[in-house]
Amino acid sequence: MARLFDFPGGVYPPERKARSAQSPLRRAPLPAQVVLPLRQHSGRPATPCVSLGDNVHTGSLIAKRDGLISADVHATVSGTVSHVDGDTIVIGSDGQDTRQNLPPLDWRATDASVLLTRLDESGVVGLGGAGFPTHIKARVIERHAIDTLVINAAECEPYITADDLTLRCYPSEVLEGAQLIASLCGAQQIVIGIEDNKPEAIAALKRAISQSQPASVTLTIIPTRYPSGSERQLIKKLLNRTVPSQGLPADVGVLCHNPGTLLAALYAVRDGQPLIERIVTLSGEAIAQPGNYWVRLGTSIETLLEQLGLDNARLSCVIKGGPMMGTALETLNTPITKTTNCLIAATHEELPPVPMESPCIRCGACESVCPAQLLPQQLHWYARAQEDDKLERYHLFDCIECGACSYVCPSHIPLVGDYRESKSRLRHNKIEAAKAEHAKHRFEFRQARLAREEAEKQARRQARLAHNKPTDGNASNESNSAPPVDLRSLRIAQTAAKAAVRKAEKILARAAQQEPQQSHEDLETLLATAQENLKAADLQLAQARESAKAPTAEDTP
Amino acid sequence: MSDTFSLWGIVSAIGILTGLGVGFGALLGAVSERFKGDEHPLVDQIDALLPQTQCGQCGFPGCRPYAEAINEGDALNKCPPGGEATIHALADLLGREPEPLDGDAPSEAKVAFIREAECIGCTKCIQACPVDAIVGAAKQMHTVIEDECTGCDLCVDPCPVDCIDMLPRSTPLSQWQPIVSPAHSVIASDRIPATVHQQPGG
Numbered sequence: 001m002a003r004l005f006d007f008p009g010g011v012y013p014p015e016r017k018a019r020s021a022q023s024p025l026r027r028a029p030l031p032a033q034v035v036l037p038l039r040q041h042s043g044r045p046a047t048p049c050v051s052l053g054d055n056v057h058t059g060s061l062i063a064k065r066d067g068l069i070s071a072d073v074h075a076t077v078s079g080t081v082s083h084v085d086g087d088t089i090v091i092g093s094d095g096q097d098t099r100q101n102l103p104p105l106d107w108r109a110t111d112a113s114v115l116l117t118r119l120d121e122s123g124v125v126g127l128g129g130a131g132f133p134t135h136i137k138a139r140v141i142e143r144h145a146i147d148t149l150v151i152n153a154a155e156c157e158p159y160i161t162a163d164d165l166t167l168r169c170y171p172s173e174v175l176e177g178a179q180l181i182a183s184l185c186g187a188q189q190i191v192i193g194i195e196d197n198k199p200e201a202i203a204a205l206k207r208a209i210s211q212s213q214p215a216s217v218t219l220t221i222i223p224t225r226y227p228s229g230s231e232r233q234l235i236k237k238l239l240n241r242t243v244p245s246q247g248l249p250a251d252v253g254v255l256c257h258n259p260g261t262l263l264a265a266l267y268a269v270r271d272g273q274p275l276i277e278r279i280v281t282l283s284g285e286a287i288a289q290p291g292n293y294w295v296r297l298g299t300s301i302e303t304l305l306e307q308l309g310l311d312n313a314r315l316s317c318v319i320k321g322g323p324m325m326g327t328a329l330e331t332l333n334t335p336i337t338k339t340t341n342c343l344i345a346a347t348h349e350e351l352p353p354v355p356m357e358s359p360c361i362r363c364g365a366c367e368s369v370c371p372a373q374l375l376p377q378q379l380h381w382y383a384r385a386q387e388d389d390k391l392e393r394y395h396l397f398d399c400i401e402c403g404a405c406s407y408v409c410p411s412h413i414p415l416v417g418d419y420r421e422s423k424s425r426l427r428h429n430k431i432e433a434a435k436a437e438h439a440k441h442r443f444e445f446r447q448a449r450l451a452r453e454e455a456e457k458q459a460r461r462q463a464r465l466a467h468n469k470p471t472d473g474n475a476s477n478e479s480n481s482a483p484p485v486d487l488r489s490l491r492i493a494q495t496a497a498k499a500a501v502r503k504a505e506k507i508l509a510r511a512a513q514q515e516p517q518q519s520h521e522d523l524e525t526l527l528a529t530a531q532e533n534l535k536a537a538d539l540q541l542a543q544a545r546e547s548a549k550a551p552t553a554e555d556t557p
Numbered sequence: 558m559s560d561t562f563s564l565w566g567i568v569s570a571i572g573i574l575t576g577l578g579v580g581f582g583a584l585l586g587a588v589s590e591r592f593k594g595d596e597h598p599l600v601d602q603i604d605a606l607l608p609q610t611q612c613g614q615c616g617f618p619g620c621r622p623y624a625e626a627i628n629e630g631d632a633l634n635k636c637p638p639g640g641e642a643t644i645h646a647l648a649d650l651l652g653r654e655p656e657p658l659d660g661d662a663p664s665e666a667k668v669a670f671i672r673e674a675e676c677i678g679c680t681k682c683i684q685a686c687p688v689d690a691i692v693g694a695a696k697q698m699h700t701v702i703e704d705e706c707t708g709c710d711l712c713v714d715p716c717p718v719d720c721i722d723m724l725p726r727s728t729p730l731s732q733w734q735p736i737v738s739p740a741h742s743v744i745a746s747d748r749i750p751a752t753v754h755q756q757p758g759g
Binding site for chain 1: 604607608609610611619620621687688689690705707730732733734
């Protein structure tokens with residue numbers, strides 16, 4: 001076993017995994033209707049490519065990705081499209097479940113670009129919770145050198161056992177998926193990080209590891225501690241590499257994947273099956289048949305829980321995700337999405353409501369458990385006072401929202417709630433500032449355009465005058481000598497405008513080289529403004545030269 | 558002893574110091590002339606705090622001219638779209654006293670919307686738009702690019718058929734802001750009434 005390193009902080013909440021981990025993996029009944037949100041991933045929502053009344057098969061493409069950071073959405077049952085709008089597509093099932101899969105591929109004998117396209121077409125995203133499109137993560141080799149693929153099987157949140165069951169039931173498939181991703185991103189070694197509370201999954205992996213080729217696979221068992229399943233903390237623990245602030249694991253040569261994602265990637269390539277279902281943990285005291293289920297995406301949470309024996313009398317709330325980081329659902333009339341890994345139907349005794357918040361007593365308990373080494377207490381004060389510059393200076397954006405601080409807070413302050421709110425406010429302010437900057441550039445461009453048009457008009461007028469009265473020396477002399485022209489300052493203005501154009505070109509070229517995928521509309525506006533200014537300066541200078549020449553030519557005789 | 562007070566010592570010291578002073582002065586002067594910025598940095602800073610709606614409600618043709626005027630000593634409170642927040646930011650930057658806003662702050666962000674059936678294609682709004690956010694041609698229908706519109710109102714007045722409305726700006730789901738709960742009570746004895754107040758209709 002490899003050497004273990006350590007990350008700071010962490011807590012030991014009750015695990016409560018036994019209830020769902022004991023029963024075997026089952027398949028939830030086929031839903032009568034699925035509601036598929038167009039944004040089940042991080043990035044932009046997909047664009048629908050079916051219309052009302054279309055017949056679709058299970059696996060048919062129904063919404064195409066929009067832009068680079070986005071993912072395709074596929075039909076998860078066969079039937080008829082009964083509703084399409086900007087947010088969701090609803091499909092009524094015909095009960096047949098006829099499949100429309102892509103052709104199977106042998107990844108070892110297929111070109112990388114074909115495999116990347118397949119991942120893209122299959123709508124595979126990170127199933128751990130963030131939902132980042134997998135095909136972009138696999139393309140990381142274009143920008144970073146990756147040496148290690150980490151399989152994040154820590155699953156540190158209480159209740160959740162989806163990855164545990166995935167590894168117990170499909171250990172060789174997960175490893176095969178890992179080999180596929182490792183070959184795409186150029187990683188030479190695969191490291192599995194798994195907490196010691198999953199003995200059956202560990203045994204299954206140990207059996208499967210010996211057959212896994214060609215990258216070497218290391219199984220590292222780590223002690224159970226929350227939040228060891230967080231990407232940064234796991235990388236620190238397994239490899240002793242620190243992901244930089246605001247950076248990505250790729251910056252330290254690591255790519256992190258969830259076992260479920262690797263399984264979905266393998267199915268997409270080997271079987272040609274797009275992402276249409278996932279393993280979801282259904283747990284909590286208010287449910288009669290807890291366990292892990294293969295659930296079609298888009299299944300209504302309400303129907304699903306009722307099919308599995310939901311005791312409405314005892315139910316206090318349903319939590320989507322884990323108890324530490326998840327959110328309590330306001331309504332059960334919402335679908336399972338690509339990122340739903342767990343549903344907890346909790347009773348009142350199981351997860352009692354949080355007591356009334358008390359003032360912060362500055363005990364510092366939150367600081368000792370923060371795995372990101374932040375100062376939660378300071379952040380709390382600044383968040384409440386909306387001191388945005390201080391929040392940024394105290395690295396609010398390095399907060400992983402694990403909830404360890406809220407968990408230990410003796411005053412029951414919803415610290416993570418404050419941080420989320422502040423993060424969203426700061427992001428909003430940034431968007432507004434960017435919008436204002438954009439409006440300013442458009443305004444400047446318009447001013448420059450008007451100035452250029454004015455200069456052109458002047459030039460045309462002068463040309464007309466010169467053409468109409470070539471012999472009338474006195475009149476032209478009068479009109480020309482009226483405005484005193486300063487050739488030197490105009491020449492300086494023209495040189496400055498030229499320099500501004502060159503500078504804008506350089507900035508645009510550099511930005512286009514560094515971030516070729518981004519839109520550089522704003523920089524293009526700046527360049528256009530500089531070009532307009534240059535044109536206006538050129539015209540003015542030419543005009544001044546003309547008028548300077550004309551009188552001297554007439555003065556000499 | 559005699560060395561310390563010798564005339565030569567004093568003169569040479571004064572001479573060396575004067576020489577150094579003149580030398581460095583000349584160097585600093587040359588450098589400041591050589592690397593002189595062509596823009597006024599304070600105007601840029603003021604401009605960066607203004608909301609860039611280019612609406613002209615301050616009486617200047619755009620935000621930059623107003624920034625220049627503020628730098629010359631004009632009042633800080635002439636920007637309704639920026640509201641109190643902008644006045645305070647400007648007062649902080651310039652070390653002046655914040656004044657109450659001259660005018661009504663808009664309640665929410667708005668954008669112009671052209672009722673296209675009524676548009677006669679006069680192009681007057683296109684000419685009025687400070688950020689080129691309206692597309693259209695003479696005797697053709699015009700429309701507003703919502704993403705580019707700053708909600709400045711300048712297109713509303715020139716429209717001869719009054720077909721432009723100012724509507725609330727639509728917010729994409731990704732920019733949704735959580736509803737911030739009212740400030741928490743600080744003193745323990747305040748708590749029970751505070752919970753009563755938070756009940757709907759209470």
